[in-house]
Amino acid sequence: FVDEFRDPAAVKAALAQIESALTQVPASRKPLQIMEVCGGHTHAIFKFALGQLLPDDIEFVHGPGCPVCVLPRGRIDDAITLAEEHGVILCSYGDALRVPGDKGSLQDAKSRGADIRVVYSPLDALALAREYPNKQVAFFALGFETTAPATALTLKQAALDGVENFSVLCHHITIGPPLRAILDDPGIRIDGFIGPGHVSMITGEQVYDFIAEDYAKPLVIAGFEPLDLLQALAMVVKQIAAAEARVENQYRRAVTSVGNRIAQQAMGEVFMPAPESDWRGLGAIPESGLMLSEAFRPYDAEARFGIGRTSVAEPEGCGCARVLRGQLKPHQCPLFGTICKPQMPVGALMVSSEGACAAYYQYRAGV
Ligand code: SF4
Numbered sequence: 490f491v492d493e494f495r496d497p498a499a500v501k502a503a504l505a506q507i508e509s510a511l512t513q514v515p516a517s518r519k520p521l522q523i524m525e526v527c528g529g530h531t532h533a534i535f536k537f538a539l540g541q542l543l544p545d546d547i548e549f550v551h552g553p554g555c556p557v558c559v560l561p562r563g564r565i566d567d568a569i570t571l572a573e574e575h576g577v578i579l580c581s582y583g584d585a586l587r588v589p590g591d592k593g594s595l596q597d598a599k600s601r602g603a604d605i606r607v608v609y610s611p612l613d614a615l616a617l618a619r620e621y622p623n624k625q626v627a628f629f630a631l632g633f634e635t636t637a638p639a640t641a642l643t644l645k646q647a648a649l650d651g652v653e654n655f656s657v658l659c660h661h662i663t664i665g666p667p668l669r670a671i672l673d674d675p676g677i678r679i680d681g682f683i684g685p686g687h688v689s690m691i692t693g694e695q696v697y698d699f700i701a702e703d704y705a706k707p708l709v710i711a712g713f714e715p716l717d718l719l720q721a722l723a724m725v726v727k728q729i730a731a732a733e734a735r736v737e738n739q740y741r742r743a744v745t746s747v748g749n750r751i752a753q754q755a756m757g758e759v760f761m762p763a764p765e766s767d768w769r770g771l772g773a774i775p776e777s778g779l780m781l782s783e784a785f786r787p788y789d790a791e792a793r794f795g796i797g798r799t800s801v802a803e804p805e806g807c808g809c810a811r812v813l814r815g816q817l818k819p820h821q822c823p824l825f826g827t828i829c830k831p832q833m834p835v836g837a838l839m840v841s842s843e844g845a846c847a848a849y850y851q852y853r854a855g856v
Pocket residue numbers: 806807808809810812819822823824825826829830834835836837838839840846
């Protein structure tokens with residue numbers, strides 16, 4: 490599943506398909522602005538230098554599909570408050586550790602003495618809660634539909650086993666609403682989408698139907714190898730050339746049309762849509778996040794410890810919001826590579842392994 494998706498002859502054939510389809514696209518529509526929703530795709534595009542293979546009539550716009558990148562600064566502060574002011578053992582995925590908030594990063598809080606631990610799974614946090622029955626243990630639950638099922642199953646396990654010193658600081662988000670927000674923004678032009686591979690394994694294809702039906706834009710779900718991306722791009726450009734708009738799936742070896750029903754069922758039991766969630770760069774978006782359902786509300790760390798949702802402004806000069814909206818390329822941010830580097834990030838996009846700024850910095854793109 491790797492070599493055949495890096496085969497030079499197949500790559501050349503996909504490029505020829507893209508070039509041929511582009512000849513059918515009216516000049517007035519070029520260059521085409523194609524949003525790759527997922528940060529994993531952003532990194533693959535730069536890692537394999539696909540931009541250098543493609544014609545100038547294709548421009549990639551980097552989307553909001555990196556969960557750490559769209560995490561608002563205030564939520565980092567909320568997590569630090571839990572650990573520093575309530576004495577909670579806070580468990581987090583490693584990706585979020587260096588994202589700065591107004592109180593510094595989780596790593597800074599750890600160096601100040603807070604008990605913050607990196608876990609690979611929410612089950613690790615639940616195990617800690619069992620190990621320290623006299624301490625409160627909270628899991629910082631981040632991510633799209635990709636990671637939400639693991640949180641849901643862990644909460645079901647906690648409830649089944651009666652683990653009462655475990656809770657969740659929930660910041661799970663869903664992929665559809667931010668894409669709608671982007672499409673509703675008159676300042677952002679997107680001609681078609683490369684849909685995320687991992688999220689779609691859980692959601693299936695229908696979650697994107699509104700993009701074709703309400704906005705007449707094509708979306709093609711793609712895998713992460715060079716040929717996956719080029720084939721998906723060829724499928725998008727062919728649709729644009731034919732004035733068509735539908736959801737297609739290039740990543741059939743991993744994504745089914747209905748997604749993962751067991752994961753969806755667990756999420757449906759444990760979560761419900763939150764009325765509104767904050768997104769870095771995109772602001773508040775209605776029903777774009779998940780909160781714990783009534784049955785699981787006793788595990789909500791916010792309610793248990795009485796903390797609210799902190800809202801803080803981005804630092805002076807930070808271009809994260811405009812990069813996340815596709816209005817600025819990372820290397821055009823005034824802080825890129827000077828004040829903001831992976832070793833001392835100002836914005837989350839420079840921290841995360843899926844962040845667009847980290848990809849530009851790592852692969853020296855555009856500079
Ligand atoms: Fe944000 Fe830093 Fe990227 Fe600028 S260079 S957009 S501050 S992450």
